[in-house]
Amino acid sequence: MKVTQISIFIENKSGRLAEVSRVLGEKGVNIRALSLADTSDFGILRLIVDNTDLAKATLKECGFTVSKTEVVAVEVPDRPGGLASILDILDKASVNVEYMYAFVERSAGNAVIIFRFDNVDDAIRILQEKGMTILPGERIYGI
Amino acid sequence: MIWDPLHECLERPDLERLQLERLRNTLRRVASVPCYRDKFARAGIGPDDLHALQDLARFPFTTKEDLRLNYPYGMFAVPMKEVVRVHSSSGTTGKPTVVGYSRKDLNDWSDLVARFMTAAGVSSEDIVHIAFGYGLFTGAFGLHYGAERIGAAVIPMSGGNTERQLMILKDYGATALVCTPSYALTLADRMEKMGEDPRRLSLKVGLFGGEPWSEELRREIEKRLDIVATDNYGLSEIVGPGVAGECLNKRGMHIFEDHFLPEIIDPETGEVLPPGQKGELVLTNLVQEAIPLIRYRTRDITRLHYDKCSCGRTLVRMEKTMGRSDDMLIIKGVNVFPTQIEEVLFQVEGCEPHYLLVVDRVGSMDTLEVQVEVNENIFFDEMRKQRAFVDMLEKKLATTIGLHAKIKLVEPSAITRHEGKAQRVIDKRRM
Numbered sequence: 225m226k227v228t229q230i231s232i233f234i235e236n237k238s239g240r241l242a243e244v245s246r247v248l249g250e251k252g253v254n255i256r257a258l259s260l261a262d263t264s265d266f267g268i269l270r271l272i273v274d275n276t277d278l279a280k281a282t283l284k285e286c287g288f289t290v291s292k293t294e295v296v297a298v299e300v301p302d303r304p305g306g307l308a309s310i311l312d313i314l315d316k317a318s319v320n321v322e323y324m325y326a327f328v329e330r331s332a333g334n335a336v337i338i339f340r341f342d343n344v345d346d347a348i349r350i351l352q353e354k355g356m357t358i359l360p361g362e363r364i365y366g367i
Numbered sequence: 368m369i370w371d372p373l374h375e376c377l378e379r380p381d382l383e384r385l386q387l388e389r390l391r392n393t394l395r396r397v398a399s400v401p402c403y404r405d406k407f408a409r410a411g412i413g414p415d416d417l418h419a420l421q422d423l424a425r426f427p428f429t430t431k432e433d434l435r436l437n438y439p440y441g442m443f444a445v446p447m448k449e450v451v452r453v454h455s456s457s458g459t460t461g462k463p464t465v466v467g468y469s470r471k472d473l474n475d476w477s478d479l480v481a482r483f484m485t486a487a488g489v490s491s492e493d494i495v496h497i498a499f500g501y502g503l504f505t506g507a508f509g510l511h512y513g514a515e516r517i518g519a520a521v522i523p524m525s526g527g528n529t530e531r532q533l534m535i536l537k538d539y540g541a542t543a544l545v546c547t548p549s550y551a552l553t554l555a556d557r558m559e560k561m562g563e564d565p566r567r568l569s570l571k572v573g574l575f576g577g578e579p580w581s582e583e584l585r586r587e588i589e590k591r592l593d594i595v596a597t598d599n600y601g602l603s604e605i606v607g608p609g610v611a612g613e614c615l616n617k618r619g620m621h622i623f624e625d626h627f628l629p630e631i632i633d634p635e636t637g638e639v640l641p642p643g644q645k646g647e648l649v650l651t652n653l654v655q656e657a658i659p660l661i662r663y664r665t666r667d668i669t670r671l672h673y674d675k676c677s678c679g680r681t682l683v684r685m686e687k688t689m690g691r692s693d694d695m696l697i698i699k700g701v702n703v704f705p706t707q708i709e710e711v712l713f714q715v716e717g718c719e720p721h722y723l724l725v726v727d728r729v730g731s732m733d734t735l736e737v738q739v740e741v742n743e744n745i746f747f748d749e750m751r752k753q754r755a756f757v758d759m760l761e762k763k764l765a766t767t768i769g770l771h772a773k774i775k776l777v778e779p780s781a782i783t784r785h786e787g788k789a790q791r792v793i794d795k796r797r798m
């Protein structure tokens with residue numbers, strides 16, 4: 225029930241993000257979801273792509289520092305209060321969210337929230353107990 | 368193994384007797400060199416004023432500036448017809464300094480290098496890959512002659528073209544590597560990038576020199592290449608490599624005192640410091656014919672140890688150089704040696720050896736930025752952890768060097784690699 229995400233260290237200067245997307249594009253890697261955390265010096269770019277291994281190898285070859293992490297994708301109806309319902313569950317169970325980002329599915333009309341937890345397995349169990357829909361990696365890579 | 372037990376294991380009174388005799392001869396020979404004639408006259412001193420080794424402290428120093436002022440051949444003590452070779456310093460700033468060798472000097476040089484190569488465990492069984500650039504720089508030729516003198520097989524590879532270096536290293540089966548310590552890491556980096564294991568090379572020992580390096584860097588090289596990494600010391604003005612070298616105890620470099628008389632001075636006052644004190648190394652040539660220098664200020668900061676080494680050599684040991692009295696950075700009034708910062712970085716598990724110090728001045732305030740290349744070991748997917756790592760490094764640096772340095776994480780290979788000496792400092796201040 226986990227989704228593999230790759231994180232890339234990029235210096236905060238012009239052209240680095242473009243470079244990442246260019247080399248991935250050249251290899252035919254499609255980006256499914258993206259988030260960027262940045263400081264004045266550097267940023268951490270997180271990507272979910274359709275071919276994680278190829279993306280990681282390609283970026284490493286181009287000299288980027290890349291790591292793989294497991295995140296959790298939760299599907300909620302795309303309507304007001306959707307996100308709040310999940311956060312409420314997590315808060316009550318004292319599950320700490322390291323970071324999160326979201327996107328909307330084109331066809332299904334649902335929103336997908338990507339969560340990075342300290343303790344992934346516990347978080348999945350709690351969300352499932354509360355009847356939340358957790359999307360397997362294959363679903364996200366293939367969107 | 369000891370190459371020249373007669374000279375490397377002399378009892379100190381015998382050594383000092385030999386040094387005094389040789390020093391007296393050298394002073395007489397240089398007295399006719401215009402630069403020394405003037406210096407001695409100004410100091411009101413001459414060769415006959417030397418009665419004991421301690422009297423040397425009364426003689427004036429020689430500096431790189433003297434060599435520049437007498438460029439190119441003004442410091443030579445023999446006519447050009449007796450000179451068979453000319454070398455010069457790597458000269459990154461200004462005119463290079465020029466040195467000459469007589470036939471005997473070249474012969475002596477070969478033996479001096481053979482001494483430290485033997486001390487590092489090199490023998491006639493070895494294949495020695497020399498990756499120093501051949502040319503005016505003394506490094507490559509010095510090691511070349513020493514290895515030949517020992518009877519080892521020499522591969523005069525020269526510098527540059529890392530890919531080709533690796534092919535030759537693998538195919539020719541070198542057992543000893545000669546280069547700068549930073550280039551040894553470049554070779555390891557490149558192999559690992561190509562998916563190969565540098566530990567599988569047939570290398571057993573590395574003889575590294577040409578730039579100061581820390582104990583941490585030594586451990587890193589030894590681990591990644593699975594070799595014994597030894598340090599040696601020399602400077603072109605004095606002879607080139609062959610002034611001093613480590614034995615396998617790796618407890619300092621034995622200075623070949625029958626050829627070079629070492630003193631440690633306070634770089635500010637010029638006073639000779641007592642044994643064991645840290646200061647600037649000053650060397651006097653005792654044997655050199657073509658260009659013997661008296662009390663040459665090396666600008667290298669070190670410490671001398673006179674207690675006996677278990678290897679059997681009685682020669683004094685100098686510590687790894689801890690920086691230079693003239694490239695010492697003064698930032699916000701604090702003296703900083705780049706090697707201090709290197710030590711801190713290497714103490715952090717998984718930290719990349721590639722770093723660059725950028726010194727600048729904003730208004731009237733000095734700033735120090737330490738750029739560190741990020742690798743997988745120090746990259747965290749969570750910003751909180753990444754920031755905590757930066758804070759930890761900054762804190763460690765502050766306690767070590769006594770001032771705040773900003774850590775800037777940069778992408779791998781963002782810092783330019785040099786095939787020769789690593790550039791570790793960019794000083795943008797106009798002083």
